[in-house]
Amino acid sequence: MSNLIIVESPTKIKTIKRYLSGDYEVVASKGHIRDLPKSKLGVDIEHDFEPQYVNIKDKEGVIKDIKKLAKKSDSVYLAGDPDREGEAISWHLAQILGLDLSDKNRVTFNELTETGIKAGMSHPRSIDLNLVNAQQARRILDRIVGYKISPFLWRKVRRGLSAGRVQSVAVRMICDREEEIRSFVSQEYWSIDAKLLAESSRKAFAAKLASVDGKKPELNTKEQTDEILARLENAQFNVTNVKKSVHRKSPAAPFTTSTLQQEASRRLSFQARRTMKTAQELYEGVEIKGMGATGLITYMRTDSLRISDEARAAAYEFIKEKYGEKYIPDTPKKYKSKSNAQDAHEAIRPSHPELTPDMIKESGVTSDQYKLYKLIWERFIASQMSNCLMDTVSVDIDANGCGFKATGYSVKFDGFTALYEESKDDEGEKKNVLPPIKKGDVLKVKSLEGNQHFTQPPPRYTEATLIKAFEETGIGRPSTYVPTITTILARNYVERDGKQLKPTALGEVTNELMKEHFGKIVDVKFTANMETSLDEVENGRKSWVKTLEEFYGDFDGELKEAETAMDGKRIKVPDEETDQVCEVCGKPMVIKIGRYGKFMACSGFPECTNTRKIVQETGGLCPFCGKKVLLKKSKKGKKYYGCEDNPNCSFMTWDMPTEEKCPKCGSTLFQKGGKNGKLICHKEGCGYERELSNGG
Numbered sequence: 001m002s003n004l005i006i007v008e009s010p011t012k013i014k015t016i017k018r019y020l021s022g023d024y025e026v027v028a029s030k031g032h033i034r035d036l037p038k039s040k041l042g043v044d045i046e047h048d049f050e051p052q053y054v055n056i057k058d059k060e061g062v063i064k065d066i067k068k069l070a071k072k073s074d075s076v077y078l079a080g081d082p083d084r085e086g087e088a089i090s091w092h093l094a095q096i097l098g099l100d101l102s103d104k105n106r107v108t109f110n111e112l113t114e115t116g117i118k119a120g121m122s123h124p125r126s127i128d129l130n131l132v133n134a135q136q137a138r139r140i141l142d143r144i145v146g147y148k149i150s151p152f153l154w155r156k157v158r159r160g161l162s163a164g165r166v167q168s169v170a171v172r173m174i175c176d177r178e179e180e181i182r183s184f185v186s187q188e189y190w191s192i193d194a195k196l197l198a199e200s201s202r203k204a205f206a207a208k209l210a211s212v213d214g215k216k217p218e219l220n221t222k223e224q225t226d227e228i229l230a231r232l233e234n235a236q237f238n239v240t241n242v243k244k245s246v247h248r249k250s251p252a253a254p255f256t257t258s259t260l261q262q263e264a265s266r267r268l269s270f271q272a273r274r275t276m277k278t279a280q281e282l283y284e285g286v287e288i289k290g291m292g293a294t295g296l297i298t299y300m301r302t303d304s305l306r307i308s309d310e311a312r313a314a315a316y317e318f319i320k321e322k323y324g325e326k327y328i329p330d331t332p333k334k335y336k337s338k339s340n341a342q343d344a345h346e347a348i349r350p351s352h353p354e355l356t357p358d359m360i361k362e363s364g365v366t367s368d369q370y371k372l373y374k375l376i377w378e379r380f381i382a383s384q385m386s387n388c389l390m391d392t393v394s395v396d397i398d399a400n401g402c403g404f405k406a407t408g409y410s411v412k413f414d415g416f417t418a419l420y421e422e423s424k425d426d427e428g429e430k431k432n433v434l435p436p437i438k439k440g441d442v443l444k445v446k447s448l449e450g451n452q453h454f455t456q457p458p459p460r461y462t463e464a465t466l467i468k469a470f471e472e473t474g475i476g477r478p479s480t481y482v483p484t485i486t487t488i489l490a491r492n493y494v495e496r497d498g499k500q501l502k503p504t505a506l507g508e509v510t511n512e513l514m515k516e517h518f519g520k521i522v523d524v525k526f527t528a529n530m531e532t533s534l535d536e537v538e539n540g541r542k543s544w545v546k547t548l549e550e551f552y553g554d555f556d557g558e559l560k561e562a563e564t565a566m567d568g569k570r571i572k573v574p575d576e577e578t579d580q581v582c583e584v585c586g587k588p589m590v591i592k593i594g595r596y597g598k599f600m601a602c603s604g605f606p607e608c609t610n611t612r613k614i615v616q617e618t619g620g621l622c623p624f625c626g627k628k629v630l631l632k633k634s635k636k637g638k639k640y641y642g643c644e645d646n647p648n649c650s651f652m653t654w655d656m657p658t659e660e661k662c663p664k665c666g667s668t669l670f671q672k673g674g675k676n677g678k679l680i681c682h683k684e685g686c687g688y689e690r691e692l693s694n695g696g
Contacts, residue, residue: 004073005107006066006093008080012112014293015285016079019114020121027069029080033059034092036139041147043140049548051140053092063096070097075105077124082108082345083301083479084138084538087131094127102126111351112285112295115310134538137547141165141530144552145521148559149514157510157571160595162491165521165530166476166484168514171493172522173469174461175503175511184457190219191453192228194404195446196237196397201435204446207395211403225450228402235400237443242395247409249388251416253335254347254380256303257478258471263379265464265499266423268371272463272482276300278368279348282376288355289363295351296360296369297376301478302345303471305335307384311346314353315384323418329386349380378420385416393434397443408434460500474528492593505574506593513571517562520554575603584610615644620657620668623682625649629657629668641670653682664688 003024005016010028017026034053036042044050055063070076078093080086090106099105104124109116142165149163192209209217212228219225255263260279264270270278279300285293312332319327335347350373357374365373389412397404410433411417437443461469467481476484485501488494493507503511511522520526530551536542575590582589582602590603591614602608620629622643629651632642642652655670660679662669667683671692681688 002073003075003077004069005077005079006090008086008089009280009284011281011284015112015295016109016117018292019117025069025073027066028062029066029089029093030059030062032056032085032089032092033063033066033096036143041143043143045144045552048545049140049552051136055096066093067097077105077107077121078127079107079109079120081301082110082299084131084135085479087128088135088139091127091129091132101129109299110345111298112283113351116295116298116351130538130540133544134534137537137544138534140548141551144548144555148555149518149521152559152562152566153510153513156513156566156569158506158573161506161510162487163510163514163518163521164484164487166480166527167487167491167493168511168518168522169475169524169527170466170470170484171488171503171507171511172515173466173475173524174488174494174501175508177458177461178503178508181457181460186457187455188220189453189455190222190225191451192217192219192225192232192448193451194237194448196404196406197444197446198435198437198441199444203435205406205408205432205434207397207404207406209402210405213401214403217402219450222450222452229448229450232399232402232448235402237397237399237404237445239437239439239441239443240396240398242393242437242439245392245394246412247390247392249390249415249417251333251382251385251387251420252379252422253305254307254349254383255376256305256347257301258303258467258481260300260348260376261467261481262464263423264372264375265462265467267375269499270368270372272467273486274368275372276482278366278372279376281366281369282373286360286365286369287363288360296355296373297351298347298349299345300348302348303338303478304345305337305347307335307346307349307380311349311353311380312384315381318353318356318381319385323385326413327385327415327418329384333384335383347380348376350377353377353381379422382416382420385419386413388415388417389413393437395434395437406432406434408432460497460502462499462501466501473524474531475524477531492597504593505576509571509573517565518558520558575601582608582610584608618657619659620670622649622651623667623684624651651682655680655682662686662688 005024005026007013007016007026007028008031010030013026013028017024034055036051037054042052042054044052076097076099078090080089086108094101094105104126106127107120107124109120145163145165150161153161153163194207194209195204196207197204209228211217217228219228253259261272261275264275265272279297282296283298283300285295288294316328357370357377360373361370390409391412392409393407395406397406459465463485466485470476470481470484488507489496492504493510494501495504514522533542533547537544537547573593575592578589578591578600580589580600581587582604585602585604585608587602587604587608589600591598592601598614600612600614602610616631618629618631618641620641621627622629622645625643625645627649628644629641630644632640634640640652640654641657643649646652653670655672658669658671658679660669661667662681662683665681665683665686665688667681667686669679669681672678672680676692678692679690
């Protein structure tokens with residue numbers, strides 16, 4: 001008896017083979033094997049949107065090998081990933097191999113462990129056509145939007161542009177936020193802050209003015225603030241009320257795709273793409289000493305918060321051994337998934353909770369794998385631990401009719417915080433730790449100040465906050481977050497400014513055109529409703545053809561109107577001005593966006609065709625030839641530093657140039673190994689280096 005298992009990724013093969021007998025052959029499709037053709041729309045709109053699939057060109061060899069193996073096998077099992085895409089890949093394989101769609105030949109693995117693989121193999125089912133149809137509908141929708149609007153953008157703005165059902169909404173969200181920031185008018189406001197001393201303590205604590213004569217104070221100017229400060233001069237600060245309570249702080253839920261991407265961005269500075277690549281590696285299996293190829297986490301594309309009883313029991317076992325019984329909650333922690341969550345999988349958790357991050361580190365995993373596994377492992381274990389208990393104190397203070405408030409806390413029982421606490425985009429102010437205070441106490445004033453503040457515009461989106469917004473508004477699904485952000489950056493609609501995402505001139509022009517002529521495509525609510533419709537297709541409650549019909553009628557009308565309205569018109573993308581001058585004709589240089597990204601060009605074009613690359617100087621000088629050291633990027637986008645005279649000068653390094661000069665030879669010093677690293681001199685024959693901790 002021979003059995004063939006077809007998975008998506010070759011890296012899974014070793015892990016799966018470990019747990020199955022020699023009767024099983026495992027082969028990988030390496031992702032999709034069929035798709036819509038690249039050269040044409042490939043959808044017969046007149047006949048129920050029938051897709052015209054073709055074999056992907058570079059997959060001919062893979063298809064031939066799979067067919068040969070399937071012919072020799074008694075049974076074929078389709079083991080694509082446990083999601084819409086995996087179901088569609090399995091369906092395409094069944095079509096190519098001529099398998100019966102009613103056969104129970106579809107298997108899924110929530111985790112690539114012995115338990116997960118054997119559970120998957122022992123519960124085969126037939127292909128879920130609702131899931132397949134949901135994927136087909138999504139793919140056809142995206143194809144129609146892309147193939148119908150993109151040529152319109154080429155003609156009206158610039159060749160090479162693209163539109164997308166989700167990407168266009170994402171660009172709009174970023175552009176709308178930029179518009180909010182530009183139109184924001186900052187308002188002045190003031191606060192009155194006191195530092196007070198209790199009789200029993202030498203350490204001052206903070207209190208804020210909260211009321212004046214029982215009403216919220218209006219402090220919009222310095223004059224209003226000075227008036228209150230004058231009233232408080234020589235006033236006695238009396239404690240009028242002390243309220244004590246115990247606050248229970250619950251742990252954060254285990255990770256979903258969205259929350260993992262957000263936390264990895266905040267805590268590890270990982271871009272979403274890097275997070276998902278590393279999570280895929282952890283899911284598919286890495287070599288662990290004494291265990292061989294082992295899947296370390298459950299499937300990483302999920303919006304469910306469900307946890308299996310076995311995983312919870314394993315977590316309790318670890319918590320009890322490491323921290324003690326009191327760190328296990330009296331009743332199991334259960335987290336409620338969102339109403340539209342796909343509950344086929346568990347939350348993202350370690351497949352083997354007993355495998356600590358330190359244990360996998362010893363096995364030689366990569367730095368990214370270790371960091372992300374540690375984050376997932378700590379979050380999961382903490383999610384199953386007892387609440388943190390805090391003794392909180394709220395103190396009301398009166399001073400000549402002016403009410404001040406002070407709050408503080410002390411940790412009564414650390415609970416889950418002994419291991420992990422979720423980070424926040426805005427950490428806010430740190431709370432006081434208050435000394436013993438009782439009603440009737442008279443407090444001494446150490447300082448009393450009026451402080452000026454200004455309201456701040458909303459911040460630009462970061463990857464973390466944009467993904468959070470996608471989730472909150474219902475735009476896209478866990479599997480689409482990374483491709484969407486990757487696409488809008490690659491198309492130069494959006495660029496990074498540190499961690500922030502800001503629209504380019506091209507992005508803003510394209511967005512305005514889309515808003516004017518394709519309002520529904522860039523409407524957040526419309527796109528969220530479309531996602532809900534696709535969910536209904538997946539759940540068997542709606543026809544995929546009907547869903548496409550509802551969309552296409554309005555869309556086709558919008559497209560025809562746009563073509564008429566924009567007939568003969570073309571929109572110019574404004575150039576970004578610079579302070580640099582053209583060395584050929586002396587006119588100002590401007591920044592343009594071309595097919596391969598930004599470049600500098602003469603504003604005198606077409607009379608002057610001078611262009612040059614945009615370079616970022618570092619302030620450092622080359623230790624080989626003395627010319628400028630520039631910040632550069634490798635083909636994979638990784639930053640490095642090199643001489644401006646390349647290729648004549650070969651100097652390049654990963655180490656960051658600093659403003660410091662070498663005390664031995666006077667060359668630029670470079671920082672190696674991050675903030676806890678060292679300063680080194682790259683001048684040949686010098687050899688100077690110094691630890692940063694010793695005064696760096």
